Amino acid sequence: MGKTPLYLGFLPRIYSSCASYNYRKSCRLFFCSFSSRPDLSTLTMTGPQIPDPPHVQADSMLARRFGKETVNYFSSSPLNRLSFLRTEHPFLSAAIKHPGTRFLLLKDLAPLARSPSELYFAHYDEVKSIVRPDIYDKSEEEMLKEYDSRKTDPQLIFLGVDEERKNNAMSWKIYSGVPYFALDLSARGSEEQQAHAKSIVEALEAKGTKFLQSRMIMTLPADEAAIFAQARALMDWNMRNTFCGTCGHTTLSANAGAKRVCPPTDAARAAKGKPIERPPCNTRTTISNLSFPRTDPTIIAAVLSADGKRILLGRSKRFPPNWYSTLAGFVEPAESVEDAVRREVWEEAGVTLSRVVIHSSQPWPYPANLMIGAIAQVSDPAHETISLAHDPELEDARWFEIPEVEEALRTGTSALGDPPGPEYKEGSLRIPPPTAIANQLIQAAINSEYVSGEKTSKM
Numbered sequence: 255m256g257k258t259p260l261y262l263g264f265l266p267r268i269y270s271s272c273a274s275y276n277y278r279k280s281c282r283l284f285f286c287s288f289s290s291r292p293d294l295s296t297l298t299m300t301g302p303q304i305p306d307p308p309h310v311q312a313d314s315m316l317a318r319r320f321g322k323e324t325v326n327y328f329s330s331s332p333l334n335r336l337s338f339l340r341t342e343h344p345f346l347s348a349a350i351k352h353p354g355t356r357f358l359l360l361k362d363l364a365p366l367a368r369s370p371s372e373l374y375f376a377h378y379d380e381v382k383s384i385v386r387p388d389i390y391d392k393s394e395e396e397m398l399k400e401y402d403s404r405k406t407d408p409q410l411i412f413l414g415v416d417e418e419r420k421n422n423a424m425s426w427k428i429y430s431g432v433p434y435f436a437l438d439l440s441a442r443g444s445e446e447q448q449a450h451a452k453s454i455v456e457a458l459e460a461k462g463t464k465f466l467q468s469r470m471i472m473t474l475p476a477d478e479a480a481i482f483a484q485a486r487a488l489m490d491w492n493m494r495n496t497f498c499g500t501c502g503h504t505t506l507s508a509n510a511g512a513k514r515v516c517p518p519t520d521a522a523r524a525a526k527g528k529p530i531e532r533p534p535c536n537t538r539t540t541i542s543n544l545s546f547p548r549t550d551p552t553i554i555a556a557v558l559s560a561d562g563k564r565i566l567l568g569r570s571k572r573f574p575p576n577w578y579s580t581l582a583g584f585v586e587p588a589e590s591v592e593d594a595v596r597r598e599v600w601e602e603a604g605v606t607l608s609r610v611v612i613h614s615s616q617p618w619p620y621p622a623n624l625m626i627g628a629i630a631q632v633s634d635p636a637h638e639t640i641s642l643a644h645d646p647e648l649e650d651a652r653w654f655e656i657p658e659v660e661e662a663l664r665t666g667t668s669a670l671g672d673p674p675g676p677e678y679k680e681g682s683l684r685i686p687p688p689t690a691i692a693n694q695l696i697q698a699a700i701n702s703e704y705v706s707g708e709k710t711s712k713m
């Protein structure tokens with residue numbers, strides 16, 4: 255492997271491949287513990303463990319100082335996104351028709367799958383009735399110039415290239431691997447488009463595949479979960495932005511699904527006898543010329559008491575009895591991650607924090623969150639007093655002694671709707687399982703080596 259920017263960016267994945275490919279450990283799965291808007295209460299599933307750290311074999315100064323990196327579920331995709339190729343239409347045009355290329359098919363954001371633990375990836379032959387072969391033959395400039403809102407194409411998104419897949423790989427310049435796209439088969443667009451989508455869906459369902467209808471899909475192996483997360487987040491954003499947020503006219507997908515633009519002309523207007531030019535729109539004249547996919551940052555924090563011997567956890571009304579998790583909430587505009595942690599913990603539990611340290615993060619494609627996990631501490635016991643009076647979001651918040659939390663990590667983890675393990679003692683603390691970033695934060699917060707930086711016999 256050469257020392258190109260590509261490899262510098264992608265090296266961790268190569269190191270990890272032997273460890274995380276075919277990673278099919280079965281264990282209880284779970285989620286983050288949002289205490290606010292996203293509703294996770296319906297989640298009851300089993301599935302794979304979180305991905306391995308990408309640099310598991312690598313030695314570095316930072317790894318020696320901070321230890322093993324935590325990699326959360328939905329992150330660590332096997333795909334190299336090659337984002338700079340999204341505007342290279344000859345690449346895209348060749349990639350969609352390449353026999354090795356794989357299409358993840360979504361219908362109303364539900365992915366087509368062979369089973370709840372295996373996605374179905376289609377080939378071009380299976381979708382060619384809806385993906386015209388010349389869909390990427392023109393440059394974006396030409397597409398904009400010829401824009402006609404009467405003509406529709408299904409949403410297509412270039413996700414990246416799996417460089418580990420050598421079989422049927424496509425080579426482009428110095429890059430080689432199997433390209434991945436996401437394709438929308440929802441009932442959208444022209445009647446013809448909808449008819450094609452319907453017949454593709456019928457043909458694939460006749461083969462025994464199904465669109466996974468779960469509200470939250472957490473049953474996939476880690477690699478597929480990361481690919482699905484990217485596809486779902488981008489598809490959802492495209493579907494919500496078919497009209498310009500500034501002038502209200504239709505938008506056009508660009509950058510292979512990673513950008514939307516407001517075209518200056520529309521041939522459909524000319525057909526109605528109107529000027530082909532649309533009314534002026536600020537998105538075409540200022541730096542806000544572009545509309546890119548959004549990611550909403552959310553904080554989630556494990557909070558330690560001043561003496562480091564207790565941890566603050568809270569519960570919402572929809573949690574089962576004895577079930578607690580870390581506090582969470584959205585980062586607001588013009589707020590740092592650290593400020594957001596301090597504000598949320600104070601608003602929800604009345605506790606005043608001092609130092610906040612960012613630990614790890616978890617993409618959460620429901621619809622577009624990035625959960626930023628932190629560990630924080632109170633500096634003065636006087637600031638530990640819990641009050642639920644500010645924000646009525648939590649039903650309860652409590653300080654738990656670390657041995658009780660350790661016991662819960664050992665015996666009391668499960669998905670929300672699932673029972674805890676056989677060693678669980680009725681009435682004791684229950685918490686989310688390892689696939690939830692909440693669990694990872696709790697583990698890190700009570701790991702004295704992680705928190706103090708000093709080696710102890712405990713680990």
Ligand SMILES: [Zn+2]
Nearest residue numbers: 498501516535
């Ligand atoms: Zn506009």
